[in-house]
Amino acid sequence: MTIRPKANQAKETNCTTHRSNHTWKFTEPMHRFSDLILDAGTVSQLHDVVSYYQHQDLLLNTWGLSERYAEKAGLAANLYGEPGTGKTMAAHAIANAIGKKLLLVDYAEIESKYVGETAKNLTALFYTAEAQEAIIFFDEADALLSKRVTTMASATDVSVNQTRSVLLNLLNDYKGMVLFATNFLRNYDPAFLRRIRYHIHFPLPDAEYREMLWKQYIPARMPCHVDYRELAEKYDGITGSDIANAVFTAAVSAAGNHEKEVSQIALERSIQNTIDAKSANHSYGLGKFTEAIKEHEQME
Numbered sequence: 001m002t003i004r005p006k007a008n009q010a011k012e013t014n015c016t017t018h019r020s021n022h023t024w025k026f027t028e029p030m031h032r033f034s035d036l037i038l039d040a041g042t043v044s045q046l047h048d049v050v051s052y053y054q055h056q057d058l059l060l061n062t063w064g065l066s067e068r069y070a071e072k073a074g075l076a077a078n079l080y081g082e083p084g085t086g087k088t089m090a091a092h093a094i095a096n097a098i099g100k101k102l103l104l105v106d107y108a109e110i111e112s113k114y115v116g117e118t119a120k121n122l123t124a125l126f127y128t129a130e131a132q133e134a135i136i137f138f139d140e141a142d143a144l145l146s147k148r149v150t151t152m153a154s155a156t157d158v159s160v161n162q163t164r165s166v167l168l169n170l171l172n173d174y175k176g177m178v179l180f181a182t183n184f185l186r187n188y189d190p191a192f193l194r195r196i197r198y199h200i201h202f203p204l205p206d207a208e209y210r211e212m213l214w215k216q217y218i219p220a221r222m223p224c225h226v227d228y229r230e231l232a233e234k235y236d237g238i239t240g241s242d243i244a245n246a247v248f249t250a251a252v253s254a255a256g257n258h259e260k261e262v263s264q265i266a267l268e269r270s271i272q273n274t275i276d277a278k279s280a281n282h283s284y285g286l287g288k289f290t291e292a293i294k295e296h297e298q299m300e
Contacts, residue, residue, distance in 0.1 A: 007051045009032050022296075024103055024125060024128050024129075025103070026102065026103050026132060026146045027101065027102050028101060028102075029092040029093070029094075029095035029096035029100075029101075030089075030096075030217060031089050031096060032093055032097070033046070033088075034095050035093065035098060036086065036089070036090065036093055037086075037209055037213055037240065038090070038209075039200070039206070039209065042200060042202055042203070045198060045200045046090055046093070046094060048198065048202060049075065049077050049094055049177075049198055050094055050097045050098055050249070052075055053075070053098045054098065057156070061237075065132070068074060071218070072200075074171070074173075074175045074177065074178070075178070075197055075198075076171055076177075076178045076179075076180070076196040077094075077175075077177070077178075077179050077180070077196065077198035077200060078180045078181075078182070078196045078198065078199045078200065078225070079091065079179065079180065079181045079182075079198065079200050079202060079203055080181070080182050080185045080199065080200070080201060080202065081183070081202030081203060081204075082183060082202075082204060083236055083239070083241070084239030084240075084241025084242055085204065085205075085240070086204035086240060087139075087181040087202055088137075088139060088181060091135075091137045091181065091187055093220075094135070094137050094177075094179065095137075098177075099125045100135045100177070101132065101133075101135070102134060102137050103132070103134045103135065103136050103137065103138070104124070104134060104137050104139070105125065105137060107137045107138070107140065107143040107144050108143075110122060110125060116234070119162050119163045119166040119167075122166055122167055122170060123166065123170065126170045129176060130175070130176060130193050132160055133176065135176065135177045135179060136178045136179065137178075138179070138180045139181050140181070140182060140183070141180035141181060141182045142182045142183070142184040142187040142188060143168065143188075143292050144163075144165075144186045145164075145180065146187045146188065146189060151201075152175070164189060164191075165206055166193060166238045168191055168192070169191075171195050171196075172195070176186035179285065180196065204236075204239060205231050205236060205238075205239070205240065206236075207234070208231045208233035209264070209298075210231070210235070210236070210238065210243070211228050211229055211232035213226055213230045213233070213243045213244075214228045214231050214232060214243055215241045215245045217240075217243050217244045218247055218262075222251060222262060223260060223261035223262065224261050224262040224263070224264070225261065225263070226264050226267065227234070227264060228263075230264075230265065231271075234268075234270070234295055235272070235275065237275065238275065241286070242271065242274045242278075243271070245270070245274060246267055246271040246274060248268075249269040249270045249273075250262050250267045250269070253266055253270070254266055276283070
């Protein structure tokens, strides 16, 4: 599952706050909900995230939820699933729907080898996002939300725990939206699982959605004769990103071999190469993902 590719690139703006030497990058959202090819359950949950912002005054004030959920004025949502299932693209669609910029965060940009500096960078990041009324988006968030160290043996361990504690407080106080995306939810500290209101699973596409994705990624002008249904049913366990790459590499190969069209055999060869690579790297564990979510939902 994924979304239609766009020719235009995201427009980025830079902002430096007096609380940090970092220059944070803001980007205009590139995608809309109408571009998404996702299962209905995932889309429904994404719309719920948008709905909170569209009806915030009604929910908190008119309906009185602020009396019982005062700490929930802000909203954190976690998008989890295997690589290539559309998490980052969905974050853009959410931002587009509520008319906000995205502050895209790479953990490597805020991490520091000095004790306390990473926590300061995080605080500056939230301050800047609030001033710009932007959505904070942490990709590969497990690097930041991983479990705290129980046996501290070094200054690094102290810094890790300090950073986690600061982030928990920031999430409690922040009035805006924070989005996290991860392929490894099982690495999350339980405290973060409880702080995050929405955990939205991005499953692998079934045959119906795979057929839609094959049709989407094969351009109308590209000469080919393809049985979309056969491709969709024959090759499972793949993502929209996998399909996009297969179409691209098959087309490049056909052009390089001076062929007049991209054959289905070429497409099948390309997608099989991807499947073989995935099989060699069997580092997935989404079953534990879902188990972790259910376990901590029951604890609340």
